[in-house]
Amino acid sequence: MLDARAISLVRAGFKSVLAAENGPALLARSFYAQLFVDHPEFRAFFPASMDQQRDHFVRALAYIFDNLDRNERVESFLQQLGRDHRKHGVDGTHFRAGASALISAFRNFVGNEVWTDEVEDAWHRTLALVTDNMAVAADSDELPPYWGATIVEHQRVLDDLAIVRLQLDEGIHYYPGQYVSVQIPQRPKLWRYLSPAIPCNPQGEIEFHVRRVSGGWVSPAMVTESVVGDRWAVSPPLGGLQIDRGIDEDVLMIAGGTGLAPLRAQVMDMARRSRNPRVHLFVSGTYPRDLYDAETLWQLSLSNPWLTVVPVTEEDENPWWHSGPTPELPWGMHHRLHGPIGKVVTQFGSWADRQIQICGSPSMVRTTLYALRKVGTPMEHVQHDPL
Ligand SMILES: Cc1cc2nc3c(=O)[nH]c(=O)nc-3n(C[C@H](O)[C@H](O)[C@H](O)COP(=O)(O)OP(=O)(O)OC[C@H]3O[C@@H](n4cnc5c(N)ncnc54)[C@H](O)[C@@H]3O)c2cc1C
Structure with missing residues (x-):
């Protein structure tokens, strides 16, 4: 535990680092440069293009440092991250080796005047916490680093959106609301x-x-090049x-685009139970056109009275370049509301008595969080995936 x-x-x-011009990119470049100088053999674990890797790296650091005072949350995140990295072929020794490259990157960044013994000690202790949690989790995990799966259906529901169904070689146990790397x-x-958009x-x-x-790099190939029979790794x-079923609070779910998937999986799982909190x-x-799954959600709400589905779009009309039909919203469904999602949701109040989940693109999550904060929603009630 850190003080x-x-x-x-x-x-x-x-x-x-965040305040400096290009700070995050420079820090990430410096870290990977140092890592590959110290351990040239590590380069083979990474793709040719490092842009996305560097981006993920800085976002993960931001999440870890934000949550350093919430022991349980940060440790669980680090352990998941450690286990997840096994897909690249790394183990505990690689994480420990990475800590010294990160210390060098920070020291180079902040400069010697600021880098006192006390600062260095704080960094050493923090990174020991980070790497130990990742290393122990990676080394003790008995599951395979990934599983094979075959595409059995690829449905292009929109020009830029596909529903992809796969048959896993072996069942994976995941909780509805979790995500996987593919x-x-x-x-x-x-x-x-x-x-996953359905429960396991x-x-x-x-x-x-x-x-x-x-x-x-990847999503266009998933949507336009993937075909039945392709083998994916998951x-x-x-x-x-x-x-949280242990507290007596109803639920507010806010989905943007394919951010619907983890919320849909949870609602489908709830539909298998006899007692549920109310869900908006x-x-x-x-x-x-982006309300591509309205029919399924409507059917779910018909047979589950605890579920209310409200469709919202930012624009009232489809764009001029949209070709193909736009399915009508099912008759009887709540009429479509219009406006930025954060603004629409907060028109109904602060939802202070709800547990809240937000899922969507990083910008959708950020603007929705901002709108909720502005109307006084208690932020400890709000969950979202790391951005
Ligand atoms: C926890 C989590 C769950 C996710 N679940 C899904 C899911 O179920 N379905 C799905 O389609 N995607 C999902 N994503 C997003 C997905 O992982 C990829 O980031 C996305 O498909 C883009 O990958 P890419 O290789 O095409 O783009 P990249 O080459 O990685 O990025 C290209 C550019 O696009 C930007 N970008 C990346 N993602 C988005 C985005 N979502 N919206 C706008 N700009 C973006 C990047 O910042 C970069 O500038 C999820 C992401 C996270 C973190």
Whole structure:
């Protein structure tokens, strides 16, 4: 457990990185350069393009440093991260080797005047906590680093969105709301997180909803190049998005685009139980066409009176370039509301008596958090995946 002084020194150091021009990118470059100088053999674990890797690295650091005073949360995140890295072929020794490269990167960044013995000690203790948790979790995990799966159905529901159904070679146990890392044959070594859109089942069927991100490395291939028969690799589940059944609070779920997937999986799981809290699910997209799953959600709400589904779009009309039909919203469904999702949801109040989950693109999650904060929603009630 770190003391408050060490936490504040580490946070101050990282804040100076975030505040500097190109700070996060420079820190990440310096870290990987030092790592590959110290251990040239590590380069083979990483893809040719390191952009996404560096981005993930800085985001993970930000999440860890933000949560250093919440022991349980940070340790669980680090252990998941350690286990997840096994898909790259690394083990505990690699994490411990990485700590010294990170210390050098920070020392180079902040400069010798700021790098006192006390600062160095705080960094050593923090990174020991980080690497020990990751190393022990990676070395003690008995699950395989990933499983094989075969695409059995690839449905292009929109020009830029596909529903991909796979048959896992072996059933993976995941909780609804968790996510997994996926590698596809068209883009080896480029793992991307996806959230299963259905609960796990003994048949080993899994379903993903994938949006093509313009200019992205992997999602365009998942949407436009993947075909039935392709073999994907799926790593063990991560994340802790879940409804707390131990407290007497109803639920607010806010989905943007394919961020619907982990919320849908939870609602489907709840539909198998006899008692549930009330759930308000706001499902949003930019255009009416983006409400691609309205029919399934409507059917779920018909047979589950605890579930209310409210469709929302930012724009009232489809874009001029949209071709193909836009399915009508099912008759009887709540009428479509219009506006930025954060603004629409907070029109109804602060939802202070709800447990809240937000899922969507990083910008959708950030703007929705901002809107909730502005109306006084208690932030400890809000969950979202690391951005
Ligand atoms: C916990 C978690 C769960 C996820 N679940 C899903 C899911 O179920 N379905 C799904 O389609 N995607 C999901 N994603 C996003 C997915 O992992 C990829 O980030 C996304 O598909 C882009 O990958 P790419 O290789 O095409 O783009 P990259 O080459 O990685 O990035 C290209 C550019 O696009 C930006 N970018 C990355 N992601 C997004 C985004 N979502 N919106 C806007 N810009 C973006 C990057 O910052 C970069 O500038 C999830 C992400 C996380 C962290």
